[in-house]
Amino acid sequence: MSRFVRIAGALSPVAAVAVSFLVGGLVVMAIGESPLRVYAILVRGAFGSVDALGYVLFNACPLIFTGLAVAFAFRAGLFNIGGEGQLYVGAFACTWVGLRVGGLPPALVIPLLVLASAAGGALWAAGPGYLKARFGVHEVINTIMMNFIAVGLTSYLVINVFKEPGQMTPQTAEIAASGHLPRLAGALQAVGIPLSDANPLNASILIALAAVWAAWYILRRTTLGYEIRAVGLNAKAAECAGINVKRTIVLSMLISGAFAGLVATNEVMGFRHRYLDNFSAQVGFMGIAVALLGKNTPLGVLLAALLFGILNTGALEVDVFTDVPRELILVLQAVTIILVVVANEVLARRIRAREAGGAAERPVEEAA
Amino acid sequence: MIRRAIIAFMLLALLAASGCGSDGPAEQGDRYRVGMVFDVGGKGDKSFNDSAYRGLLNAADDFGVEHTEFEPGQDADREIGLRKLAQARYDVIIGVGFLFSDSIKKVAIDYPDIHFACVDYDVRPGEELPRNLAGLRFREEEGSFLVGVLAAMHTKTGRIGFVGGMDIPLIHKFEAGYIAGARYVTPGISVTVAYTGTTPLAFADPAKGKELALLQYGRGVDVIYHASGSTGNGVIEAARETGKFAIGVDSNQNYMAPGHVLSSMVKRVDNAVYRIIKDSYEDTFVGGVTELGLAEDGVGYAIDQHNEILVTDEMIKTVEKARSAIVAGDIEVPTD
Structure with a gap:
């Protein structure tokens, strides 16, 4: 691929965002609000202060994990839409361990809880991975079904077994203080960045960045990563080349589930310090959009999650300070997501067609 | 190429225009301001949330208070939204529903000079509320x-x-x-x-x-x-x-x-909400948990x-x- 196509391909999501903002503006106009005013508030909500930027990163953090989960499995040719269930099980495992490690020091508890989160998510992805590898059962069906089971099971356990006594709120008691991830406000203030103490941004964002690096490293620098990409491009060819396809499928689902499970580091260890029933608000499904927009590359996922973090944070500001109804914000977000994905694809194709002329279609998975 | 240039230009124009927005959340008029944050279902449920909203509208009529309301999309938005209202110096901030209990208490502690109230506050045994937080409970x-x-x-x-x-x-x-x-x-x-x-x-x-x-x-x-x-x-x-x-x-x-x-x-959430706004407006606000049953006309049949x-x-x-x-x-x- 020529340098030009590479750059244009990378820029096409940017152009798509611009188009979607124009269409979104028309929607806002249609209900009689000024798009400029609404966008101004949206931008102020996301960039208006240091605290706003803290919220953006806080909101982007879980999307980085679920985006990586979808993207990673996708590279092996698997469509893991079970992120929602995997993150619930990861968060529940994290909380379960966190409730039982009272006397231990943070240096021990924090790695343990991170491990529990990842293990919970991996466990929930293991079943669909195994069924796919062993019987060829489609992972889309199984991961969706596992979502229902996870939601029902965790709800049942929280409400009937682990609920804090005497409370209405369907949540567990607080996990051990040694398992709380530190908030970043203190550290940032020390270097002159005035993030307020109340800002929920916490060390989980560092784990998310490490996860982005880890995903890149596994995919590009290890034999397993090579095998995963080979299986994703053409499983039959990979098998002929001597790659153990079944093992690769199971492993990539396990790693994918582990990424989803790590959402617990932000929600349980970093923010609420409890398991709240149904806390996720579709973060697992948003991961699909994040991965699509990020073209299934770790760096792309990071950028796409940041964009969604900006939209979510800005949307709250619009929600709080304008009369634009909440439904419109949902429409705006959905329009943005659809257009970003469609426009991204259309633009990429046009550029490819123009550039390649008569040359044969190449696989898209080139950049990383 | 031209098309891309146009799109890029529009993006820049939008960003530039957006950046000029001036109406900050912190603009404070003379009027008393009430912020209300709804539970799942939100405004228009013809039931719980609407009852709270009615109380807000009645108070707005009687005392001429300004108000804003919203429904959080995700759990973390409850606390962040409450903080946004507090930063914008609203005078009374009301969370509708027990899901706000933890978040509203945290925010109330950080903003001691703003009045907060939570409908169906989920009180823990022996829990003390900050003096600027009223927990409204009903004997349904x-x-x-x-x-x-x-x-x-x-x-x-x-x-x-x-x-x-x-x-x-x-x-x-x-x-x-x-x-x-x-x-x-x-x-x-x-x-x-x-x-x-x-x-x-x-x-x-x-x-x-x-x-x-x-x-x-x-x-x-x-x-x-x-x-x-x-x-x-x-x-x-x-x-x-x-x-x-x-x-x-x-x-x-x-x-x-x-x-x-x-x-x-x-369930007279409307009366309870009206009462809180009135008390805050007339400077007779008292924090703590209030239980409202038949004796207090907090519940009844229509x-x-x-x-x-x-x-x-x-x-x-x-x-x-x-x-x-x-x-x-x-x-x-x-x-x-």
């Missing part, structure tokens, strides 16, 4: 007892039903009071109980509510009490369709299907032109007798 079981009496006296089949929203202790209070009220009239009465779900979304699923109600009506139940937010709109719709009866909740829902809503267990033909004098007499007994402490209403 007492009002539910009274509509249970009505249901038992009105049923022709001897079978009544209950449709709850989320399967949690708060809604169990409605169920327990209702059953106790029905048994007060007919000790052996059959009560069919169903819950919509285990998540907060169970309060916003009218289709499921209708389905559950039709199922119960099909089995011979002829009066169903719902405690399920906007899910109950489906229950009332099912009553209208089958010619049976429903009992509304939180707001007076008698008008929603005249002749088919036997009564409504009104009689109006839409249901007066359904409720006989004898029913009223029995209900009023039960009310006095509860207020006097002669009847202890169970909560679970």
Whole structure:
């Protein structure tokens, strides 16, 4: 691929965002609000202060994990839409361990809880991975079904077994203080960045960045990563080349589930310090959009999650300070997501067609 | 190429235009300002949230206060949204629903000079509230007892039903009071109980509510009490369709299907919200937990032109007798 196509391909999501903002503006106009005013508030909500930027990163953090989960499995040719269930099980495992490690020091508890989160998510992805590898059962069906089971099971356990006594709120008691991830406000203030103490941004964002690096490293620098990409491009060819396809499928689902499970580091260890029933608000499904927009590359996922973090944070500001109804914000977000994905694809194709002329279609998975 | 240039230009223009926005959240007028944050289901649920909103609108009329409201999309937005209102120096900030309990307490501690209130505050045993936070709690079981009496006296089949929203202790209070009220009239009465779900979304699923109600009506139940937010709109719709009866909740829902809503267990969230705004406005705000039951007119049952033909004098007499007994402490209403 020529340098030009590479750059244009990378820029096409940017152009798509611009188009979607124009269409979104028309929607806002249609209900009689000024798009400029609404966008101004949206931008102020996301960039208006240091605290706003803290919220953006806080909101982007879980999307980085679920985006990586979808993207990673996708590279092996698997469509893991079970992120929602995997993150619930990861968060529940994290909380379960966190409730039982009272006397231990943070240096021990924090790695343990991170491990529990990842293990919970991996466990929930293991079943669909195994069924796919062993019987060829489609992972889309199984991961969706596992979502229902996870939601029902965790709800049942929280409400009937682990609920804090005497409370209405369907949540567990607080996990051990040694398992709380530190908030970043203190550290940032020390270097002159005035993030307020109340800002929920916490060390989980560092784990998310490490996860982005880890995903890149596994995919590009290890034999397993090579095998995963080979299986994703053409499983039959990979098998002929001597790659153990079944093992690769199971492993990539396990790693994918582990990424989803790590959402617990932000929600349980970093923010609420409890398991709240149904806390996720579709973060697992948003991961699909994040991965699509990020073209299934770790760096792309990071950028796409940041964009969604900006939209979510800005949307709250619009929600709080304008009369634009909440439904419109949902429409705006959905329009943005659809257009970003469609426009991204259309633009990429046009550029490819123009550039390649008569040359044969190449696989898209080139950049990383 | 030109197309890309145009798009890039538009993007820049938009960004530039957006950056010029000047109306900050911190602009403070002379008027008293109230912020309200809704529970799942939000404004327009014709039930719990709307009751709170009515209280806000009444206060706005009487005291000329300015107000803003929103419904958080995700859990973390509850705390962040409350903080945004506090940073913008709203004078009173009200969270509607027990899901706000933890977040509103945190924010109230950080902003001691702003008044906060939380409807259905989920108080922990022995918990102290900050002085600027009012936790409003209702004895829903007492009002539910009274509509249970009505249901038992009105049923022709001897079978009544209950449709709850989320399967949690708060809604169990409605169920327990209702059953106790029905048994007060007919000790052996059959009560069919169903819950919509285990998540907060169970309060916003009218289709499921209708389905559950039709199922119960099909089995011979002829009066169903719902405690399920906007899910109950489906229950009332099912009553209208089958010619049976429903009992509304939180707001007076008698008008929603005249002749088919036997009564409504009104939870006067509106009065409580109005009261909080009034107290804050007149500088007589007192923090802490307040319990509102029959004695305080915090709960009750609704009689109006839409249901007066359904409720006989004898029913009223029995209900009023039960009310006095509860207020006097002669009847202890169970909560679970």
